[in-house]
Every structure is written in C-alpha cells, then in structure tokens.
Amino acid sequence: MKSWRFKEIVVMAALAVVFGVVYLAFLPVGGVLAGLMGPIGYDFIFGIWFIVSIIAAYIIQKPGAAFLSETIAAMIEVLLGNAVGPMLIVSGMIQGIGAEAVFAATRWRNYSTWVLMAAGMGSAVTSFIYGYFMSGFAALATGYVAAMFVVRLLSGALIAGLLGKALSEGLASTGVLSSFALGKQQRKKNAA
Incomplete structure (x- = not known):
C-alpha cells in the first residue's frame, strides 16, 4: 500500500470540507426537485453527493x-x-465504499474517464441499495424504483464522474497540483 504524504492528507481533508458545504447547499435543490417530481427528483442530482470521492481519488490516486x-x-x-444527523455519516x-471498490478493482492504477464514471456509478449502486432499505423504496411501484435507479446511475456517471x-x-491546469499524481500526469501530457 502506498503511503500517504502529509500534503495529500491536507488536500483530501480540504476537499472534503469544501464538498461537505456543497452537499449541504444542494439539499434544498433536491427538495425542490423532489417536490416537483417525487422521490426521483433527488436522483437527478444525486451524483453531486458522490463527487468528492471522485475528485480526491483522481487527484491523489492512492487507496482510501x-x-x-x-x-x-x-x-x-x-x-x-x-x-x-449522524446516520448521514453511514450514508x-x-x-465512498461504492467509488473505492471501483478504484480497488483497477488496483488504484486506472483513472481513465470510464473508470471515473464507473466509480460514480459504484457510489450510485451502494447508495441506492442502502436507500432502498432505509428510505422505504419498497413501497413504491417497481417501475418507478427502476427509473430512480437508472437516473441515479446516470447522475453518478455524469455529475460525479465527468464533472468530477x-x-x-x-x-x-492551474499548476497547484503539480506535486500530486494528477498534476504529474497533466505535466507529462502537456509536454508530449
């Protein structure tokens, strides 16, 4: 297992703090969408709640x-x-496990667009399974639940994966990540 450098821990923590604020800010947006469309409204933007896992993993490229x-x-x-409340930490x-599992499947060596999108979808899968049992999705029509799942998968791929x-x-590209795995890759790419 690759050891973490102090600056990687700091950047990961800083990203987590920033996106903790972003996540909270998006709750009213999800609430409006759910008010307009029902529970599926949240699924359209659910990928935003996975995005820090994609960004941190892509920048640092280390297990965990x-x-x-x-x-x-x-x-x-x-x-x-x-x-x-505290149950949100479990969520x-x-x-995070959903995204981490995808990166683990590549042994933390592949951070291509497709892998980043798959990691967003991994978070969608694990969060949906958890939500199914914790949020009472079983009471909804099967077709509606299936549509929610597909929309959440797409949101994970597009918002978390591609936007991340x-x-x-x-x-x-600003150069602030020049000593991180992603920054080094960008430098090589630009030099080629």
Missing part, C-alpha cells in the same frame, strides 16, 4: 482517497447541521 473523502464530507455536513461511508474529472483537471 475515495472512501475517506466521502466519509469526512459527510461528517462536515452533519457538523454544519444536516437534519439527518457517506456507503457512498473536469473540475480536477481544471484545478490541475
């Missing part, structure tokens, strides 16, 4: 980055006043 960043972001969200851990990739690469 996805899981830890998502867990810390959930803790920050709870500390800032999310009404769900963050479950989302774009944000990470945008940050790397």
Whole structure:
C-alpha cells in the first residue's frame, strides 16, 4: 500500500470540507426537485453527493482517497447541521465504499474517464441499495424504483464522474497540483 504524504492528507481533508458545504447547499435543490417530481427528483442530482470521492481519488490516486473523502464530507455536513444527523455519516461511508471498490478493482492504477464514471456509478449502486432499505423504496411501484435507479446511475456517471474529472483537471491546469499524481500526469501530457 502506498503511503500517504502529509500534503495529500491536507488536500483530501480540504476537499472534503469544501464538498461537505456543497452537499449541504444542494439539499434544498433536491427538495425542490423532489417536490416537483417525487422521490426521483433527488436522483437527478444525486451524483453531486458522490463527487468528492471522485475528485480526491483522481487527484491523489492512492487507496482510501475515495472512501475517506466521502466519509469526512459527510461528517462536515452533519457538523454544519444536516437534519439527518449522524446516520448521514453511514450514508457517506456507503457512498465512498461504492467509488473505492471501483478504484480497488483497477488496483488504484486506472483513472481513465470510464473508470471515473464507473466509480460514480459504484457510489450510485451502494447508495441506492442502502436507500432502498432505509428510505422505504419498497413501497413504491417497481417501475418507478427502476427509473430512480437508472437516473441515479446516470447522475453518478455524469455529475460525479465527468464533472468530477473536469473540475480536477481544471484545478490541475492551474499548476497547484503539480506535486500530486494528477498534476504529474497533466505535466507529462502537456509536454508530449
């Protein structure tokens, strides 16, 4: 297992704090969408709640980055006043496990667009299974639940995966990540 450098821990924690705030800020947006469309409304933007795991993993490229960043972001969200309370930390851990499992399947060596999208979908799968049992999805029509799952998968792939990739690469292009795995890859790519 690759050892973590202090600055990687700091950046991962900073990202988690920033996205803990972002996650809390998106709750009213999800509430409006759910008010307009029913429970599926949240699924359209659910990928936003997975994005830090993709960004941290892509920047740092070490085991645990996805899981830890998502867990810390959930803790920050709870500390800032999310009404769900401490159970939200469990939810963050479950989302982080979904992304981390995809990176683990590549032995933390592949951070291609497809893998980043699959990691977002991994978070969608684990969060949906958890939500199915904790949020009473079984009471909904099977077709509606299936539609919720598909929408959440797409949100994980597009918002967490693609948007997370774009944000990470945008940050790397500024040069502030030059000593991180992603920054080094960007430098090589630009030099070629």
